Amino acid sequence: MKNYVSLLFLILVTSCSSQDKIIKESAIVASYETWVAGVRGGGSGINFYLELKSELPSNVELKKVIFRGYEVSFEKQDNLHFQAMIKTSGNQQKFEGDDSQIYTSPKNALTLAENEAILIFSKNGKEIRQTIKEVKERPMLLYPSAKPKN
Template sequence: MILFRNCITLSIIAIVSLSFSQCASILKLQDTIAVDIGEVYYQSWVAGVKEGGSGINIYIPIKNKSAEIVLDSVYFKRKGVKLEETNPNLYIGRFSIATTKPDIVMTNKPFAEYGNKAPKIKQDSPFDLKEDECVLSFTERGKRKYYKITGIIKNKPIFYPSTPSKKL
């Protein structure tokens, strides 16, 4: 009977400890960031050629940034991408959507499938965001942090023209 009580007590302690350890893995958003962020906006685009694809670019203008902060990636519309620094004052996140699937070779000959590329794994957002919100991922003094940006403006989409036909 004493052994049974000890087992139940240990089980309860283990369950409670595990439930508290999961709280530490939740991503915490920062209230402030040592970066002066301008007006963030996004713009969808469509390529003018058949297999050019489409996507969304999110533009994050930076007016002034602490040297200790390195902007890394952005989560927007349930996806995450690495940020691209086009100049010291502008970061762009490029979310592209492929319109066609690549050709893959399926055969019973082992070396015939050599040129196939591994499928890309989708990087879903761990954040529950509204239509006009994104989360900026950055490192400050080597520690990963997250900051939510709200009020993102939607600009008119860009429809790139198709390539001109060759006239003989």
């Protein structure tokens, strides 16, 4: 009898946790690349890319990603490709007399591993979070410096 109760509990736990998955992690390719502008004060950031193997159901919308402490919205490229642009604090120097505000993407208090991200979906108006454990790094983008002004 004790084994049956344990088995029932195990089935219940696994079925509840699988309901919160919108899409299998094997059907998602997540990657990112960091970038730094080639001019002083030009900024830096992370471009986060998400490629799906199949389209999301019609009642599901991909809203945001939490990656490296930042929480930003996705821009839909097409039905299978999404991009989120994170602006970081590097290379954000102010110049003398510059009173503009330094802009960075909003922070989130969640702590994740270096190659983990959380995807935030909306399904029938309800927020669902799904963790991605294998975010691949692309080579860094180094933008060239600006041409000297004559």
